Amino acid sequence: ENVLTQSPGTLSVSPGERATLSCRASQSVSSNYLAWYQQKPGQAPRLLIYGASRRATGIPDRFSGSGSGTDFTLTISRLEPEDFAVYYCQQYGYFKTFGQGTKVEIK
């Protein structure tokens, strides 16, 4: 099983600032099959990034993904009020696993 470890667990950021979230895999993620999701309380997750760096339909360009192999990053360039949420990475090779999540909270 490819274990994904996200850091930090909680990130305190002010609106308008930059947020950088990390996702590290215990094994190389094949074909960069790495996605990021946003989840707000009481809602289903929403796909933000797939293929490590491709934005999903309708996702603002302040969200960007990077990385390869075992180290991946989600960057939110300027935090808007609606961006405060929990973010999960996921590897979607043959079997799928999620990281434990990073909560982005208002500082």
Added chain:
Amino acid sequence: EVQLVESGGGLVQPGGSLRLSCAASGFTFTNYWMTWVRQAPGKGLEWVANINKDGSEENYVDSVKGRFTISRDNARKLFYLQMNSLRVEDTAVYYCAKEDWSIPDWGQGTLVTVSS
């Protein structure tokens, strides 16, 4: 517009069974793998199982193997999760979702509570 609507959740005793259903619309159902993801109260996401386009291949997370069975009815655009020998630790919101390698579309979830 893609719509995925779960049903069948509820309260069940440990050792009991429950079948979740997911009704799909707004896309060509037979073109996609379908998947179930769960989230225990206050916890993160856990992928549970998926099924291929014609129902001939199924995959499961180790913790549910032998207890849960995923299936689909392509004629009716439905897919299912049969859950047997339920444990307290299976308590979660269960989401049905459409796969396109990643998971672009999700239902709103149905709560399964396993408790005596």
